Amino acid sequence: MSKFQLSRRQTLAGLSAAGAMSVFGAPFSLSARAQDAQIKAVLGIIRLASQAPSFIAMERGYFKAENLDMEFKYFEAAQPMAVAIAGGDVDYGVTAMSGGLINLAEKNAVKVIGGSLQEEKGLAGQIILASNKAYEAGLTEPKHLAGKSFGITTAGSSFHFMAYKIAKANNIPLSEITLRPLQKVGAVVGALTSGQIDAWAIQPSIAKKMIAEGAAKQIGLVSDVAPDYQVTTVFTSTKNAAEERVKTEAFIRAYSKAIDDYNAALVDKTASAEEVDAIAKFVHKYVEMDLPFEQAKANLVNGAMRINKGLALSLGSVTEQLNWFKDEKMVKDTITSEMLFDTSYVKTI
Template identity: 65%
Template sequence: MTNLAINRRQAIVGLGTAGALTLLGRPAFAASKVKLGVMRLASHAPSYIACERGYYKDEGLDVELEFFEAAQPMAMAIASGDADYAVTAMSGGLVNLAGKGAIKVIGGAVSEEKGVAGAIILASEKAYQAGLTTAKDLNGKSFGITTAGSSFHYMCHKIAEANGIPMSEISLRRLHKVDAIVGALGTGQIDAWAIQGSIANEMLAEGSAKQIGLVSDYAPDYQVTTVLTSTNNAANEREKTEAFITAHSRAIDDYNAAVVDKTATPEEVDEVAKIIHKYVDSDHPFPAAKKIFVGSAMRINTGCALTLESAMNQLVWLKEEKMVSETIRAQMLFDISYVETI
């Protein structure tokens, strides 16, 4: 076993042995105004469901949704106090803010899982016709990301690593916003991208991109997004934070049953899809939007559980790429006292 593997295991063990606290039976927290950072993506559905079905209110939380277009601004909003909680991907900027004592990852959200629709690797129509028909063909091609150290950057790394392609042979195009990457791929300004199915399937249906692989083929246990809060909230607002996790977890159960596991009734599937449609692709007819939501749903971890090994792997990668300080330790980034780790 390498020193890196040993250090990773020691760091995980060192996060704490008490385990997750049981939330059942906890009295609701007194009414509190909370700002929650989200993106207009189907994978953020539990936030919408919990708002629309009153789950946050049941826990004494008055939640206001704050919309963002990338992970880094969300992390900065948590650090500055402009948002209380957020659901977003780990990024270099997020980890550096944790190293400064500003934020904590307290749970997990979307994760890749074999057999469940996940992020799809896309090629532009132009690049596909020129020979980019599988992920093995990315050598010498351009790949869209929001920022260095983003989830898109990490997915590209995992794809390249699995196919023996040096990252130096892929041109990373930093476009900052998801909408900008959609436009660049659709017009052939970039060759490839990887994005969750709700966006990918829409582009595929329009004929503006071609599917060349699945991220789950290269990162089957990837913790794509996490639940984030300020260090102050994690340490000093425990009852409020537990209330948020409890409410959000109820909505996760609704989402997974309706569109991932498909154990819900058809009526419940419709109700959940209508809630998502209110916030995502609302300019599309509901039947078409529902088909995309149900056909491209990604697993969201029950109880906001955190796939800690994957999260640790991302921290190690960010250090290896010199995008975060070597001095940042797992204890600075994660507070695993709120949820189970898997």
């Protein structure tokens, strides 16, 4: 009987406390309700190995653990992804800064909130390639690019910026290199393979595959001309950055956990062979699915680049990119760093 009375007292006390918290709006009640319903979110994806943390976070349940019901939406280039984020169809994107993204920031539609892929001395990084035809004709080093053609997806893309950095490092006016906008990465691969363009620079997972297949020749490294280049950034809508802080911080935590897994397995090589296999299998579900696993794994391992811990942002590099876009008259001179970057979410380096 006493046992029943004690249990009853505890129950009543619990109900009383719950009622009080309901009246006074205690955070416990709110957080319990929040945990019951996951927050829907959409992440823009380009099917590249550099997006590996997106796939790891999805497959290992890191998004779900942060109460995010995450959906992937696929794109072929950075600019349309930025437009989708500004329009509210996509919540987050991890890709290169583009002129379109910066112009949307000027309209107070998007914000860069973090950094992802970055060049680092000592790692292969992005590779400068020449077509076999151009290589045989003497394009064996970047200093020979004057008078040659260089593939880009769109004007104002990361490929455009890399062409500028390569030209500047080799004292070549960019006007002496013919830029060929081909819209999609796949189209640039095809054009270089067939000799329709002379040169390109791309992430090592793609470049090393092309070299191994005899489709192109390596003539240099982007890290030699831009050693601290912030290749990709994390961005979201201005509305998300300002009004959805809980959701955005949850996304950053989940993604950061996946970055740690990626860097340990593929960059720092401190993980076990079993862990490397596991990471490769996650990525293979989304990238190079047409290849046998062992070949896709080799491409991933050989092409790994550093992804910034905690999505830290290289403010110097992205500011340089912003200034370049201004100098090239692709964005307005009036666009400021404050319009483009929200540095309240991650560490800046």
